[in-house]
Amino acid sequence: EPEVTQTxxxxxxxxxxxxxxxxxxxxxxxxxxxxxxILGQKVEFLVSFYNNEISExxxxxxxxxxxxxxxGSNFTLKIRSTKLEDSAMYFCASSExxxxxxxxxxxxxxxxxx
Amino acid sequence: AQKVTxxxxxxSVVEKEDVTLDxxxxxxxxxxxxxxxxxxxxxxxxFLIRRxxxxxxxxxxxxxxxxxxxxxxxxNFTITASQVxxxxxxxxxxxxxxxxxxLTFGGGTRLMVKP
Numbered sequence: 001e002p003e004v005t006q007t008x009x010x011x012x013x014x015x016x017x018x019x020x021x022x023x024x025x026x027x028x029x030x031x032x033x034x035x036x037x038i039l040g041q042k043v044e045f046l047v048s049f050y051n052n053e054i055s056e057x058x059x060x061x062x063x064x065x066x067x068x069x070x071x072g073s074n075f076t077l078k079i080r081s082t083k084l085e086d087s088a089m090y091f092c093a094s095s096e097x098x099x100x101x102x103x104x105x106x107x108x109x110x111x112x113x114x
Numbered sequence: 115a116q117k118v119t120x121x122x123x124x125x126s127v128v129e130k131e132d133v134t135l136d137x138x139x140x141x142x143x144x145x146x147x148x149x150x151x152x153x154x155x156x157x158x159x160x161f162l163i164r165r166x167x168x169x170x171x172x173x174x175x176x177x178x179x180x181x182x183x184x185x186x187x188x189x190n191f192t193i194t195a196s197q198v199x200x201x202x203x204x205x206x207x208x209x210x211x212x213x214x215x216x217l218t219f220g221g222g223t224r225l226m227v228k229p
């Protein structure tokens with residue numbers, strides 16, 4: 001069964017450093033998403049991406065964040081200058097379409113900013 | 115605006131007990147979609163079920179069943195004869211038809227099933 005994959009599974013970085021989180025969505029899916037979950041809290045939407053552009057983003061997704069689909073398979077989230085409060089689990093998701101289509105999540109990348 | 119409330123932050127049961135996880139949602143849209151996801155201790159989010167606002171039929175899948183009631187804006191999840199492997203955090207989520215593609219999640223319910 002096809003699944004969303006994410007690398008790395010864990011990342012530790014120093015405050016102020018740039019990090020890139022990588023995702024490979026399910027191959028026939030057209031919509032891609034990033035969510036984050038601060039430890040012990042709810043899952044929060046960051047951004048959705050379709051047709052090589054951002055379709056919507058939340059207030060959390062400020063200028064420090066960017067997304068890219070550098071090739072036909074990868075979907076990345078970059079945090080330019082990490083802060084302590086960026087420590088969280090970051091989930092990538094994809095869906096075949098929009099509307100009622102289910103978003104399938106990857107296993108997550110646990111980011112720790114020191 | 116949309117909101118999902120899971121009032122039970124933590125539930126503990128003994129194996130073989132039935133347990134119901136509550137989910138109450140708020141939305142102004144008439145067309146929306148409801149989801150349940152399971153987050154086991156390993157951390158991934160596993161899709162369990164999707165429901166459309168115009169389909170109020172309850173659903174059963176093995177030991178899992180879902181009760182969708184528009185009149186009370188609730189989409190509750192029942193596990194029958196719980197097992198230790200059911201121990202996880204369960205999230206209810208909502209997507210409005212007119213609010214883009216974002217999922218709004220509830221705070222989650224941590225279910226602990228003891229042997």
